[in-house]
Amino acid sequence: MGRKAIYTRVYNQLRYEILSGEIAIGSPLPPERKLAEQLGVSRNTIVRAYSELEAEGFIVSRMGSGRYVEALHPAPSHAQTHWGKQASGKLAAAPSHMAELLSVTDTYPNTINFAHGDGGKHTLESSCFSDYVKSTAEQLHSYYFTSVQGLPELRERLVAWMDMEPISSPEQVVITSGSQEGLYLITSLLARPGDLVVTEMPTYFGSLQLFQSLGVQIIPVPMDANGMRIDVLEGILARYRPRFLYTVPTYHNPTGWTMSLDRRKKLLALSERYQLPIVEDDAYRHLHLDAEPPPSLKSMDRTGNVIYLNTFSKLLFPGLRVGWVAANRSFARLLTRMKELSITTNTLGQLALAAYLRDDALRPHLQEVRKQYAEQAAIMAGHLDRFRPLGIRYERPAGGFYFWVSLPEEINPRQLMTECLQQGVSFTCGDMFLLREAEQPYIRLCFTHERTDQIDRGMKIIDHVLQSRKELLS
Numbered sequence: 423m424g425r426k427a428i429y430t431r432v433y434n435q436l437r438y439e440i441l442s443g444e445i446a447i448g449s450p451l452p453p454e455r456k457l458a459e460q461l462g463v464s465r466n467t468i469v470r471a472y473s474e475l476e477a478e479g480f481i482v483s484r485m486g487s488g489r490y491v492e493a494l495h496p497a498p499s500h501a502q503t504h505w506g507k508q509a510s511g512k513l514a515a516a517p518s519h520m521a522e523l524l525s526v527t528d529t530y531p532n533t534i535n536f537a538h539g540d541g542g543k544h545t546l547e548s549s550c551f552s553d554y555v556k557s558t559a560e561q562l563h564s565y566y567f568t569s570v571q572g573l574p575e576l577r578e579r580l581v582a583w584m585d586m587e588p589i590s591s592p593e594q595v596v597i598t599s600g601s602q603e604g605l606y607l608i609t610s611l612l613a614r615p616g617d618l619v620v621t622e623m624p625t626y627f628g629s630l631q632l633f634q635s636l637g638v639q640i641i642p643v644p645m646d647a648n649g650m651r652i653d654v655l656e657g658i659l660a661r662y663r664p665r666f667l668y669t670v671p672t673y674h675n676p677t678g679w680t681m682s683l684d685r686r687k688k689l690l691a692l693s694e695r696y697q698l699p700i701v702e703d704d705a706y707r708h709l710h711l712d713a714e715p716p717p718s719l720k721s722m723d724r725t726g727n728v729i730y731l732n733t734f735s736k737l738l739f740p741g742l743r744v745g746w747v748a749a750n751r752s753f754a755r756l757l758t759r760m761k762e763l764s765i766t767t768n769t770l771g772q773l774a775l776a777a778y779l780r781d782d783a784l785r786p787h788l789q790e791v792r793k794q795y796a797e798q799a800a801i802m803a804g805h806l807d808r809f810r811p812l813g814i815r816y817e818r819p820a821g822g823f824y825f826w827v828s829l830p831e832e833i834n835p836r837q838l839m840t841e842c843l844q845q846g847v848s849f850t851c852g853d854m855f856l857l858r859e860a861e862q863p864y865i866r867l868c869f870t871h872e873r874t875d876q877i878d879r880g881m882k883i884i885d886h887v888l889q890s891r892k893e894l895l896s
């Protein structure tokens with residue numbers, strides 16, 4: 423190798439190590455002679471490479487103490503940190519509950535699954551939706567992009583299907599890749615790192631993870647069987663100025679509780695008084711086991727302060743990744759600008775959904791699954807009743823997907839979960855839905871994902887694990 427080639431190799435290597443952060447800003451470089459020996463090159467080669475890097479501003483000589491890696495100019499305030507570390511900051515610090523939960527089926531493929539929050543394979547089968555996907559895939563236009571805001575026909579049909587007075591036009595609807603993306607877009611528009619957001623506690627872990635990852639501070643509001651404690655909320659709003667309030671008022675995840683009509687009215691009045699945007703996540707509204715729930719906050723919204731979120735993940739299946747946001751026109755326009763950054767939502771799914779709604783197929787599908795889910799809930803409740811002598815408590819939800827089950831102090835939910843997983847049953851620990859440890863341990867059991875025979879088998883396994891623990895404890 424010629425002298426020029428050797429010099430270029432050394433220069434490039436040092437430059438790469440400095441730029442990539444492998445040699446940190448501020449750290450000393452080895453003396454010329456030592457580095458020459460290490461690399462098996464002449465001292466002149468090192469002198470030349472160092473001079474070049476110094477001329478470019480990558481390194482600096484300090485009289486009597488050698489050469490150091492210099493911060494690049496103009497130096498940003500965080501120049502001491504490598505970009506990889508900067509990028510990982512909040513994200514790495516936030517819990518990774520979503521990935522943990524989704525990996526259950528990969529790690530334990532044959533487990534009886536009470537962990538995931540969806541309607542399972544049987545819901546998809548009974549929906550006939552796959553027929554719509556097949557026939558849609560045969561149409562050429564399903565292979566192209568649709569508009570950023572979402573397929574116009576789907577938005578139009580959603581307006582009719584939601585049937586809410588304040589949402590009268592498809593211009594008010596934005597289709598998103600699941601409601602999680604909707605919440606991500608809304609949060610990015612309304613709040614910056616360090617801002618405050620109010621939400622009921624416990625709450626859907628995907629929202630907690632999202633807020634924490636974006637550096638938004640969460641003010642928790644306690645809840646009871648009538649939903650968020652509005653009396654506590656009022657005190658919070660008087661003292662702080664949160665950017666928005668996030669709530670799952672109907673068949674809340676994980677508790678299954680529903681906000682009473684009276685509290686809904688009070689919440690809307692507070693929103694008006696404090697000019698507080700409300701993000702209403704209504705994923706479970708149409709999945710009632712008994713009577714219909716109270717009206718949505720959005721349907722009673724007279725100020726335009728309510729931003730409404732919903733999703734086909736719970737109505738059909740989550741892999742579809744189609745959800746929507748309904749809001750006032752100006753906010754919908756802003757959301758569309760933000761949505762443009764990820765281009766648009768998948769066309770095939772939107773076209774199939776538009777056809778499904780056109781044929782009015784969603785209505786009979788929901789009637790059918792409500793019956794199925796009520797049966798599934800009854801089987802699970804029957805088993806849970808038999809756990810009562812162990813101090814295990816639950817309330818039957820009026821809709822949604824979950825039993826929120828409280829355990830006596832001596833049963834550690836994580837240990838119980840590990841033992842049940844080893845026996846082939848998965849569920850979710852309650853602490854996923856909290857900011858800090860609960861005074862009382864909880865687990866969440868989803869009753870909709872498995873068919874009745876599997877629920878029966880799974881609950882017998884939990885029973886068996888609990889009984890063997892009881893023997894150990896007594």
Ligand SMILES: Cc1ncc(COP(=O)(O)O)c(C=O)c1O
Pocket residue numbers: 539599600601602603626628670675703705732733734735740744745
């Ligand atoms: C309250 C709530 N919102 C949103 C989601 C996620 O919905 P999507 O799959 O549409 O992102 C879930 C899923 O568990 C949920 O429980």
